[in-house]
Amino acid sequence: MFTGIIESLGKISHLTKEGENLHIEIKSTLAPELKIDQSVSHNGVCLTVVELKENAYVVTAIKETLDKTSLNSLKEGALINLERAMKMGDRLDGHIVQGHVDGVATCSNIEEADGSWSFTFEYKYEEFSTVEKGSITVNGVSLTVVNSKKGAFSVAIIPYTFENTNFKGIEVGNEVNLEFDIIGKYVKNLMKPYL
Structure with missing residues (x-):
């Protein structure tokens, strides 16, 4: 975990x-x-x-x-x-991440803002989806989803994250690992019979 x-x-x-x-x-x-x-x-x-x-x-x-x-x-x-792996009793500063990647996504756009970056990723997994302001893990980094769409989402990257992760090396066209929020996956699975 x-x-x-x-x-x-x-x-x-x-x-x-x-x-x-x-x-x-x-x-x-x-x-x-x-x-x-x-x-x-x-x-x-x-x-x-x-x-x-x-x-x-x-x-x-x-x-x-x-x-x-x-x-x-x-x-x-x-x-x-x-x-x-986290230790029991530690603060959960990000979100619950299992390290079980659901699949890959492709970086489709990078925009530099005044002091931050917006990265957009596209994926082809219909069984997974993001939720606006929900959690997503990109290359192991816990992030908040912005601009959630079917098969795509964006994340905002602050300077600290950019400098201290491999986000600084991601370019348009690069593949990244995605792990969708575990709670969202359980809820979606439980709701399948009712949708």
Whole structure:
């Protein structure tokens, strides 16, 4: 369980294919504090630490994960948003995030405002939807939805988030990972028989 508040940016130092699996080595200031079997959110994808190195660690993404997320497009040197699992009793500064990505979206527009940015994303999942002023997780970042439409939404990014996440590297046409609000998904599922 995560909150969507990014702790650190990691840097992809090595990618190794093994069969249909992808081993991802990440350099991070968090590495010395991690343990084998610990869950860490990587651009919103919950992955298990399988190996520790000096100032780096390794996680493995299987085919199912690669098929449903943007991790298959990672490149060495890319920045990745990192968040360790929340501790019971901590403040929930973002929203409830499972680290189970629902799918990918494509950045369709970026507008710089006077001191902030508006990013618009489009997706093709009819079973999911956003709610105006509701929560959404984009690459692991807990954000508030603005301009919710069928198959699209925007988010407003403040300077702190822009500088301390990989939003600063997102360009129009890039894919990002989406996790829709868990409470919204449960409500929608419960309402299906009545719609």
